[in-house]
Amino acid sequence: MQRERIVNLRDEAQVGREVLVQGWVRTFRNDQFIALNDGSCLGNLQLVIDREATNDDIKKRITTGAAIAAKGVIEASQGRGQVTELKVMELEILGDADPESFPIQMKRHTMEFLREKAHLRFRTSTFGAVFRVRHALNYAVHKFFTEQGFFQMHTPIITGSDAEGAGEMFQVTTLDLDNVPKTEDGTVDFAEDFFGKTANLTVSGQLEAELGAMALGQVYTFGPTFRAENSNTSRHLAEFWMIEPEVAFADLASNMKLAEDCLKAILRDVLAGCDEDLEFLENRELQAEKQLPQDQRHEAPLRARLQAVVDAPFQHVTYTEAIDLLQRSKPYKKKKFKYPVEWGVDLQSEHERWLVEKHFNGPVIITDYPASIKAFYMRQNDDGKTVAAMDVLVPGIGEIIGGSQREERLDRLQAKCAEFNIPEDHVWWYLDTRRFGSAVHSGFGMGFERLVMYVTGMTNIRDVIPFPRTPQNAEF
Numbered sequence: 001m002q003r004e005r006i007v008n009l010r011d012e013a014q015v016g017r018e019v020l021v022q023g024w025v026r027t028f029r030n031d032q033f034i035a036l037n038d039g040s041c042l043g044n045l046q047l048v049i050d051r052e053a054t055n056d057d058i059k060k061r062i063t064t065g066a067a068i069a070a071k072g073v074i075e076a077s078q079g080r081g082q083v084t085e086l087k088v089m090e091l092e093i094l095g096d097a098d099p100e101s102f103p104i105q106m107k108r109h110t111m112e113f114l115r116e117k118a119h120l121r122f123r124t125s126t127f128g129a130v131f132r133v134r135h136a137l138n139y140a141v142h143k144f145f146t147e148q149g150f151f152q153m154h155t156p157i158i159t160g161s162d163a164e165g166a167g168e169m170f171q172v173t174t175l176d177l178d179n180v181p182k183t184e185d186g187t188v189d190f191a192e193d194f195f196g197k198t199a200n201l202t203v204s205g206q207l208e209a210e211l212g213a214m215a216l217g218q219v220y221t222f223g224p225t226f227r228a229e230n231s232n233t234s235r236h237l238a239e240f241w242m243i244e245p246e247v248a249f250a251d252l253a254s255n256m257k258l259a260e261d262c263l264k265a266i267l268r269d270v271l272a273g274c275d276e277d278l279e280f281l282e283n284r285e286l287q288a289e290k291q292l293p294q295d296q297r298h299e300a301p302l303r304a305r306l307q308a309v310v311d312a313p314f315q316h317v318t319y320t321e322a323i324d325l326l327q328r329s330k331p332y333k334k335k336k337f338k339y340p341v342e343w344g345v346d347l348q349s350e351h352e353r354w355l356v357e358k359h360f361n362g363p364v365i366i367t368d369y370p371a372s373i374k375a376f377y378m379r380q381n382d383d384g385k386t387v388a389a390m391d392v393l394v395p396g397i398g399e400i401i402g403g404s405q406r407e408e409r410l411d412r413l414q415a416k417c418a419e420f421n422i423p424e425d426h427v428w429w430y431l432d433t434r435r436f437g438s439a440v441h442s443g444f445g446m447g448f449e450r451l452v453m454y455v456t457g458m459t460n461i462r463d464v465i466p467f468p469r470t471p472q473n474a475e476f
């Protein structure tokens with residue numbers, strides 16, 4: 001008999017069917033009712049066993065976390081909260097879970113505790129919901145770009161280039177660190193290393209995606225990226241996934257439109273397809289926020305917030321205007337901001353959050369940042385001070401997308417390389433696209449985990465990726 005997934009057994013039409021289910025016990029009460037979860041959906045299937053006919057030895061082994069198989073008939077449920085239940089005829093314990101030592105019990109565990117048990121936290125309702133939604137988001141991303149005529153490009157994970165120029169890279173080497181080969185002048189001889197030169201884990205697939213876009217027209221990468229920045233925040237990971245579209249013949253305005261369309265399409269899909277999980281996450285958030293003072297709670301429940309993003313156009317503001325708004329804000333005047341607000345400095349998350357949560361109260365695209373705080377590849381504006389950059393900020397997260405129109409003029413790009421100390425022979429291939437058939441083009445990067453946080457309402461990025469990598473932490 002083939003295993004049936006619980007998600008398919010929950011409607012009235014299933015009544016009368018004889019089925020086999022396999023899953024993990026969530027609870028067992030009154031020696032009779034098992035709540036079984038097989039991961040196919042948030043909801044459990046209620047199994048009803050024959051109290052008298054089932055021997056005590058078996059009953060003792062029906063504990064939270066145990067894997068079991070049950071054969072029986074689907075019946076209409078008399079109990080509340082479920083349409084169907086399984087009247088069990090045969091029950092088999094597949095794998096015991098000793099209640100003395102199984103750490104995931106049916107009580108509220110803290111997120112910190114569950115992070116230490118990340119190998120088992122999938123067994124909780126919260127993480128089941130988060131990872132099903134994560135999957136749906138992943139699928140929605142590929143669907144959106146495919147429907148828009150993009151081609152996915154697999155950009156390299158090991159790279160010789162530092163796309164963002166931030167130097168926060170993990171080095172990849174096969175050199176024996178206890179016995180490093182040296183050149184005559186005493187420096188490490190990377191000619192002896194695996195690639196014959198230094199290599200790193202990529203911080204972004206953008207530069208390579210640009211090369212693809214300049215032939216295939218519109219491409220996107222969606223892969224893991226790595227940053228060795230020592231920032232221990234709730235929004236940073238050392239390993240995260242990024243979606244990076246790149247479009248030829250597209251300027252900043254169409255880049256902004258693509259970002260907005262993309263985010264909206266993805267939200268629409270998960271709102272339609274993940275209602276049960278989102279409802280659970282919404283209630284979870286409401287519960288958690290009961291303990292917070294009113295002004296720290298969300299104004300609307302999770303799904304309503306996401307729907308509002310779908311329904312309203314994103315607001316646009318230039319960096320210069322944003323600085324002006326911030327300087328006229330209450331927290332600025334009351335000296336509540338920790339970091340300075342003046343033209344030329346990067347916006348900190350406290351500033352982004354004020355803009356997006358207090359002032360605009362919805363997604364905002366900030367454009368035209370000072371050239372000095374942005375990457376070398378961004379297109380210079382005519383004012384000589386700013387570049388055609390865009391960051392998309394959303395409430396609760398801050399920056400979710402960063403992108404720009406790219407500098408397509410060879411001489412300007414070469415000047416930028418010089419200014420940023422990027423040797424031309426390191427990026428000769430990138431410069432070549434500006435030598436041969438150069439054209440206006442644009443793209444952006446969306447942090448996938450930030451997207452998952454946004455959609456699930458989870459407040460720590462470590463809780464939306466199965467096994468987070470952060471400073472001092474690479475367990476599992």
Ligand code: 4AD
Pocket residue numbers: 163164203204205206227235236237238240242244245399400401402403404443444445446447448449450
């Ligand atoms: O703004 P970033 O650094 O932009 C780039 O890497 C460009 N090459 C993208 C492009 O134009 N193709 O990163 C893009 C996004 C951020 O907006 C944020 O959502 C996410 O990636 N991000 C991180 N997410 C988790 N942990 C980190 N350490 C992140 N750093 C950036």
Ligand code: MG
Pocket residue numbers: 399401402
């Ligand atoms: Mg950025």
